[in-house]
Amino acid sequence: MENYVLRSLVVVSGLWFLSAPALGQQKLHTIPIHNFSELQQHFHYDASKPVIISGHRGGMLPGYPENSIEAMEQTLTYLPSFFEIDPQMTKDSVIILMHDKTLDRTTNLRGAVSDYTYAELRDARLKDRQGNLTEFKIPTLVEALEWGKDKTxxxxxxxxxxxxxxxxxFQDSDYHNIVLSVRSMEEALFYYDRLDQVMLCVAIMNQAELDAFIATDIPFNRIMAYVGYTMDPQYEAVYDYLRKKGVMCFISIHPTADKKKTDIERVKAYSEELIRKPDIIETDFPAMFVNKK
Incomplete structure (x- = not known):
């Protein structure tokens, strides 16, 4: 964790975005995963590992929309990151990346995603975080997966x-870089029983949820643990148990620290979270975390 600093601590707030490298013109900081064992090792807890940064909704930068391949690639010009993305289906069952049920907030179209065929969405344009229309298109999940091979x-x-x-x-596929977030132990067991080459992100925020996971008999080397918005001292025993089993503790700060109004306020909030020593941080602003190396 000591290897990471917050980029905004060493530049004038916000101005670093203006010098962002053009897409494709700078070397990417990749996370090449060639097999499932490498994926498991990447997420195996080790106290000496630096905190891992995850880009929420594919990461976002000015001019780069959420859940776009372009935003993810741009983020990798700053640091190695993995990405939380939001698959959902069109009317004709094509899986695309889109967070909301409707297209209104993030595209130039209106209405429910499920009311459109993929062909009808091909020419839609994505909006960036500020609501500005871009030239970027809605990717399919397969397009994102193909782009991400050997990258993230x-x-x-x-x-x-x-x-x-x-x-x-994912059954018998050559995608070795997949984590599936689950919302229940039933869903976790469904994937565990059928998929040998994916990891699971399981909510384990307290002792009751830890006990429920233990009851599934899913091996601990198949999961990372989502523990909430922060590392809560009252659940330190849960975190200690998970880490002894090799499980990383994962927090998401997109509804908390990321919502601060200024970069300076965000940096202060990020620093407070880093002091609590999470193993993985999911953030809307992954490029604000950089590696000293």
């Missing part, structure tokens, strides 16, 4: 995609 890891936050669709996609 994906944490799929399922938005109404039937579980069986993931099994069809």
């Amino acid at each position: 890891i994906f944490n799929l936050d399922n938005k109404r995609v039937p579980w069986e669709k993931y099994v069809q996609l």
